[in-house]
Amino acid sequence: MLRLRHEGWRRAKEVVMVRVRLMGLPEEVRRIADAMESTGCVIERSEEYPNRGSSRNVRVYLECDLPENMTAEIGNGKQA
Numbered sequence: 001m002l003r004l005r006h007e008g009w010r011r012a013k014e015v016v017m018v019r020v021r022l023m024g025l026p027e028e029v030r031r032i033a034d035a036m037e038s039t040g041c042v043i044e045r046s047e048e049y050p051n052r053g054s055s056r057n058v059r060v061y062l063e064c065d066l067p068e069n070m071t072a073e074i075g076n077g078k079q080a
Contacts, residue, residue, distance in 0.1 A: 017043065020062040023051070029060050041065055 020036075022029045026048060036042050046061040 016066045018064050018066065020064055022060045022062065023057055025056060026058050029058055033060050033062060036062060036064070 022032055024032075029048065033042075033045060037045065041064045042062050043065050044063040048058040048060055051057040051059060
């Protein structure tokens with residue numbers, strides 16, 4: 001987990017960012033990445049990278065910003 005401090009013109013905001021790697025068949029990876037993007041937490045999404053060898057699987061990397069209520073629960077030791 002990476003913690004960044006963003007200094008906005010009104011107030012500072014802490015951003016908690018995690019990197020997520022999805023691996024699987026292209027259709028499955030796209031479906032899950034699309035679902036995660038629809039929640040609004042995905043900051044950046046990579047292109048699909050083929051796995052090595054004769055595998056049909058691909059990898060996609062996501063950078064996600066955790067919602068404020070989730071970061072508060074994590075900071076208090078509660079499970080999200």
